[in-house]
Amino acid sequence: MPTITYVQPDGTRREVEAPVGSTVMLAAVRNNVRGIDAECGGALACATCHVYVDPAWMDRIPPAGEDEADMLEGVAGERRETSRLSCQINVDAALDGLVVEIPAEQG
Amino acid sequence: MASGETERPRTTPDGPAPDGLVDSGLVVVGASHAGVQLAAAAREYGYPGPITLIGDEPDAPYQRPPLSKGFLAGKTSEPDLALRSDAFFAETGITLRPGTRAAAIDRAARRLHLADGTFLPYGHLALTTGARARPLPASFGEPPGGVLVLRDLADARRLREAAATARDVVVLGGGFIGLEVAAALASPAPDSPERRVTLAEGRPRLLARSASPELAEHVAARHRAAGVALHLGTAVDAIEQRDGRLAAVRLTDGTRLPADLLVVGIGVIPNTELAEAAGLACLDGIVVDRHARTEDPHILAAGDCTAHPSEFAGATIRLESIQNAQDQARTAAATIVGRAQPHIALPWFWSDQLGMKLQMAGLLDGTDRTVRREKPGGDGSDAKFSLWHFAGERLRAVETVNLPAEHMLSRRLLALADGPTPAQAADPGFDLRRLLKG
Numbered sequence A: 001m002p003t004i005t006y007v008q009p010d011g012t013r014r015e016v017e018a019p020v021g022s023t024v025m026l027a028a029v030r031n032n033v034r035g036i037d038a039e040c041g042g043a044l045a046c047a048t049c050h051v052y053v054d055p056a057w058m059d060r061i062p063p064a065g066e067d068e069a070d071m072l073e074g075v076a077g078e079r080r081e082t083s084r085l086s087c088q089i090n091v092d093a094a095l096d097g098l099v100v101e102i103p104a105e106q107g
Numbered sequence B: 001m002a003s004g005e006t007e008r009p010r011t012t013p014d015g016p017a018p019d020g021l022v023d024s025g026l027v028v029v030g031a032s033h034a035g036v037q038l039a040a041a042a043r044e045y046g047y048p049g050p051i052t053l054i055g056d057e058p059d060a061p062y063q064r065p066p067l068s069k070g071f072l073a074g075k076t077s078e079p080d081l082a083l084r085s086d087a088f089f090a091e092t093g094i095t096l097r098p099g100t101r102a103a104a105i106d107r108a109a110r111r112l113h114l115a116d117g118t119f120l121p122y123g124h125l126a127l128t129t130g131a132r133a134r135p136l137p138a139s140f141g142e143p144p145g146g147v148l149v150l151r152d153l154a155d156a157r158r159l160r161e162a163a164a165t166a167r168d169v170v171v172l173g174g175g176f177i178g179l180e181v182a183a184a185l186a187s188p189a190p191d192s193p194e195r196r197v198t199l200a201e202g203r204p205r206l207l208a209r210s211a212s213p214e215l216a217e218h219v220a221a222r223h224r225a226a227g228v229a230l231h232l233g234t235a236v237d238a239i240e241q242r243d244g245r246l247a248a249v250r251l252t253d254g255t256r257l258p259a260d261l262l263v264v265g266i267g268v269i270p271n272t273e274l275a276e277a278a279g280l281a282c283l284d285g286i287v288v289d290r291h292a293r294t295e296d297p298h299i300l301a302a303g304d305c306t307a308h309p310s311e312f313a314g315a316t317i318r319l320e321s322i323q324n325a326q327d328q329a330r331t332a333a334a335t336i337v338g339r340a341q342p343h344i345a346l347p348w349f350w351s352d353q354l355g356m357k358l359q360m361a362g363l364l365d366g367t368d369r370t371v372r373r374e375k376p377g378g379d380g381s382d383a384k385f386s387l388w389h390f391a392g393e394r395l396r397a398v399e400t401v402n403l404p405a406e407h408m409l410s411r412r413l414l415a416l417a418d419g420p421t422p423a424q425a426a427d428p429g430f431d432l433r434r435l436l437k438g
């Protein structure tokens, strides 16, 4: 199973096994990773699943769609080049080892 | 499990000092969106005692919104619905007891009696019992096979199975659930049989309780285009059955619709019986204050089951939304650990149907004028527009269609004391984001 690492704003790291077919958001929420509220459960309706993707991984993940890109403009935390909504990142075998950082503020 | 058996209290450095209340722990009744959030937030805020989360459904907590959307359409499978994992409950020290029904509250002894005859002592009791689907009125008699409602996973499994072979579907009720069901069944998977879907709504328009006439009109047009036959201003008059199975539905406008599946989506009834029997005030919902407290200092409530004061509405209201369930649950958890975090969140809601993303923020009550903003580039189910509803000059509610980013913006604008005026909203050259700065 692919492993994803979540880094908290204070630097704490947490590795989680994410089943293929789930999302970076679901793997976090189901495993008690703090700081990903995901209020809408992945319906692309809340922007409280914001993460920063490790720069080394940016071009290995399909880019944000139009709605996601628009929503990223309104996130509560700092907006960076590497900002993504984690409910829109599908887990597949190629994502094994992915590192994402959690913003200080979420919605 | 033996009566009163719970986990050993955990102590966290920043939590409140354990006292008698904490020793007996927190018991949460109803293991769905509000209950899971409440238990999780209590732990996150440092609650040191045992937490027991009981729910009468046999399944582990799952997400409800997809039941009428991806799950019914066959795009979402059961494992995808999970709200949390077993590891989550183990790690947070929350004892989850599915398949466990609360029967009565003994407030004097601070005990929750369970349907299996045992009881749980509590320091704090949180009621997150939600709501159940309103059945057809009793005057229709015992419903025959083929008449279904949709509230929980068991309902959704039954409905999915029945829909697989149904050819003539009637949906009763033009609210969000009825419309999402009609949408899911009107766009069948490639290998399923051709279906006729008819929706009957007693009121003269769709979404009479929850959306503006303008939005309802757009939704109606999209449903008609998808092949859903709409009968507005018509209720079900009678149900015909043959050999114990549904055969046809007769509407008050005289139409007779042959039917092998009738989905009843006529709203919900809040589950207040437990609270009522314990003598707690109920009023189409368990009455709580802005801290999610009932009149009993040891009992709180959150989610679809509560009637609560809304800062935004200036009235006592009951909401049926994920946003409300989660925000109010966090408020209740904060109250339990002795932190004040009043429930003053702005209401918001979403619905996905026929490829459209509908979102609303704020409340429509009392609004008297509407500004429509268009974003060019799509039509039909891809049309993008928003409806900005004002009471006088004050922005009160915003509905967006396929504009999730504008929905996010509108939530921030609705929270401002000085939001946009109708003239600003109507001016395509005015950048609404400017109002957020400064």
Ligand SMILES: Cc1cc2nc3c(=O)[nH]c(=O)nc-3n(C[C@H](O)[C@H](O)[C@H](O)COP(=O)(O)OP(=O)(O)OC[C@H]3O[C@@H](n4cnc5c(N)ncnc54)[C@H](O)[C@@H]3O)c2cc1C
Residues within 6 Å of the ligand: B029, B030, B031, B032, B033, B034, B035, B054, B055, B056, B057, B064, B065, B066, B067, B068, B100, B101, B102, B103, B128, B129, B130, B131, B132, B150, B151, B152, B177, B271, B274, B302, B303, B304, B305, B319, B320, B321, B322, B323, B325, B348, B349, B350, B351, B352
């Ligand atoms: C099909 C469907 C689609 C929806 N779509 C959306 C959407 O797109 N967006 C949105 O914002 N909202 C949506 N909603 C509404 C949303 O699901 C509810 O607002 C939310 O589930 C409320 O959460 P709750 O925990 O308060 O109540 P519930 O989810 O109703 O949970 C209450 C739980 O308590 C249990 N219970 C009750 N009494 C007892 C007892 N005595 N002992 C033990 N357990 C008990 C119940 O069985 C249930 O499991 C939808 C609802 C449905 C049914």
Ligand code: FES
Residues within 6 Å of the ligand: A025, A038, A039, A040, A041, A042, A043, A044, A045, A046, A047, A048, A049, A085, A086, A087, A088
């Ligand atoms: S979980 Fe709501 S947008 Fe990602």
